[in-house]
Amino acid sequence: MACCADHRTRAPHAAVCLLVIFIVPPVWSVHMSWENWRSALRNGGDEFEPPTSQPHIVFILVDDQGFRDVGYHGSEIKTPNLDRLAAQGVKLENYYVQPLCSPSRSQLMTGR
Structure with missing residues (x-):
């Protein structure tokens, strides 16, 4: 029952x-x-109505860059242009990539 x-x-x-x-x-x-x-x-x-202007998108792909390799994350390496982009735009702070660059590149190129 x-x-x-x-x-x-x-x-x-x-x-x-x-x-x-x-x-x-x-x-x-x-x-x-x-x-x-x-x-x-x-x-x-x-x-x-369609937008009057296209969005401004800058996509920066870097191979073998660590989280602390840019100035805005407290690095000793000076990156003034990236620091300015980060201050005025959007920062990707939570992400995942493959340990080798090939899978990430193929995903970027194929969209899968």
Whole structure:
């Protein structure tokens, strides 16, 4: 009997989990898409204009550089340009790379 009672209490919980995981996100996505489309119609389509300028992205790939090899991390090595970029932009502080450069390079080139 304990097995059957346990099964009956888990079944509603599993159904709720499945509902939340598989039904709610697609329904919410369709709802938000519909609202965006209706908003664009109300505003005459002005809401979806392309940006006037492209973003400025600088991607710096360095091989065999340690965490403390730049000035803004307290290194003795002077890196004024990187320090200025770090002060005015975004710093990547939590990351992972492979011990060899080949996997990281192939991931960068292929996007996988």
